[in-house]
Amino acid sequence: MPNDSLWRRLRGWVGSGRTERATTPPARANAGSAQVADSLRALLDDPGIPASVRSELAADFSRVEQMLDKLQRGELHVAVFGRVSAGKSALGNALLGREAFAVGVLHGTTTDAEHAMLDEAQHDGLVLIDTPGINELDGEAREKLAFEVAEVSDLVIFVCDGDLTREELDALKSLAATQRPLLLALNKADRYGRDELDGLLEHLRLRVAGLVRAEDVLAVAAHPAPQRVVEVDARGHEQQREQARTPDVAALRERLLAIAAREGKTLSAINAGLYAGRLTDQVSARIAETRKAVAAKLIHHYCIAKGVAVALNPIPVADLLAAAGLDAAMVVQLSRVYGLPLTRAESGRLVAVISAQLAALMGAIWGMQLVASALKGVSAGLSVVVTAAAQGALGWYATVLIGRAAERYLVGGKSWGEAGAKRAVADIVASLDRDSILREAREEILKRLKSRRG
Structure with missing residues (x-):
């Protein structure tokens, strides 16, 4: 659902205020559409x-x-909503002047979004989109589809055939929240007398x-309904x-x-810009998730390499120096994952900064590590394995x-x-469970050490 302030900013950028319904100067509307089109192309072509x-x-x-093509063609997409049997598809056909959409009395007639150019207004680029009824039998899935269509439509016609039910009013409120202009069409007006209709x-x-x-x-x-003659x-x-009567639309x-x-151009450009903004957010989130997953695997790989290297190195204390080199190599790899490459020197300095902060926070732990490193050189048998692990x-x-921390x-x-x-x-x-990490590490290192001894 687009943020209202963002909608207003975009309206100010490519067109006039929605509530005023003032005419957008053609030059301004064209310039706004061109800028939105450039943004869409940049998103589609982004090598990153x-x-x-x-x-x-x-x-x-x-x-x-599709939105970029729509902008280039100057189309305005109009979604037709309503409950089953309110006459959505029939209204679309009446506006088009031909049987473009399936019409039926059973639930589920409209199961997917269909598009057709408005015959009598092709030069204005109107495109009607018929949608599933909001109370179709397969309700959740088809209602979800209907609201997805609303996201890529510039204007919505909500069709009813009498006073609004609670379900219809709720759906109308949800559609209004998408910030699309709404038209409410009371269908089957021929059933009412003039005073009753008014x-x-x-x-x-x-x-x-x-x-x-x-x-x-x-x-x-x-x-x-046919007129009886x-x-x-x-x-x-x-x-x-019975004599058929022509639609009154x-x-x-x-x-x-x-x-x-x-x-039309203003609405189309705004909608495309909002959708592109949402997609950009999704792309950023997916990239962040992908990088985080790759980084987690990379860190785990270096954990194993460092843990085993420290455990196997027979030279007291020297293994800690070798481990620092592994940490620097890991940070270099992490910087590439996040698209911000560091040199080996830069990586070493970053590791030094992090290590200094860790030493200040956890001096006792690093002291234990130095003691364990020294003990390795004077221990024997299984105690060496346990101490090394x-x-x-x-x-x-x-x-x-x-x-x-580097991440x-x-x-x-x-x-x-x-x-x-x-x-x-x-x-x-503070965010990490030290005991569970140490337990996992000991089990993995012991398994690898015993495998090597075997």
């Missing part, structure tokens, strides 16, 4: 989007391509006040027959054409902390933020 993310969001990228229209305008403008609540008869033959015999058609002519587990834990620094754009390195590293330490 991984292939895996493009594949995962393929349907969304395809929709952006009263019902006034009642509907009161019920939807704040959701639909009063002048956008209109009466239509998409498929009026009595004819008298030459011999004076009366015969009755002129007022609605005129309203659509007026909106298309007045602010304990020291390797501490090395593993240190790599987790350094990796997570925090890179996600921040090579910055610790206003709080600085001390607070960032402290937050990382």
Whole structure:
């Protein structure tokens, strides 16, 4: 659901205010559409989007391509909503002047979005989109589809055939929240007398006040009931027959054409811009998730390498120096994952900063590691394995902390933020379960050490 302030900013950028319905200057509307089109192309052509993310969001990228084509053609897409049997498909056909959409009395007639150019207004680029009924048998799935169609439509016609039910009013409120202009079409107007119809229209305008403008609540008869005609033959015999009546949708058609002519390009550009913004957010989130998953695997790989290396190195204390080199190599790899490459020297300095903060926070742990390193050289038998595994587990834990802290620094754009390195590293330490990490590390290292001894 688009943020209202964002909608207003975009309206100010590419067109006039929605509530005023003023005419957008053609030059301004064209310039706004061109800027939105450039943004869509930049999103589609962005080389920084991984292939895996493009594949995962393929349907969304395809929709952006369709929106770009729509902008270039100057089309205005209009979604037709309503409950089953209110006459959505029939209204679409009446506006088109041909049987473009399936019409039936059973639930489930409309199961997918269908598109057709509005015959009598092709030069204005109106496209009607029929949608599933909001109370179809397979309700949740089809209602979800209907609201997805609303996201890529520039204007919505909500069709009813009498006073609004609670279900219809709730759906109308949800649609209004999408910030699309709404028209309410009271269908089957031929069933009412003039006074009754006027009263019902006034009642509907009161019920939807704040959701639909009063002048956008209109009466239509998409498929009026046949008129009974009595004819008298030459011999004076009366015969009755039914005569089909033409649809009465002129007022609605005129309203659509007026909106298309007045602010069609503005609405189309705004909708495309909002959708592209949502997709950009999704892409950023997916890239962040992908990077985080790759980074987690990378850190785990270096944890194993460092833990085993520290455990196997027979030279006291020297293994800690070798481990620092592994940490620096890990940070270099992490910087590439996040698209902010660091040199080996830069990586070493970052590891030094993180290690200094860790030493200040956890001096006792690093002291234990130094003792364990020294003990390895004078222990024998199984005690060597156990001691080595304990020291390797501490090395593993240190790599987790350094990796997570470096990741925090890179996600921040090579910055610790206003709080600085001390607070960032402290937050990382506090967020991790040290005991579970050490337990996992000891088990993994012991398994590998015993395998090597065997």
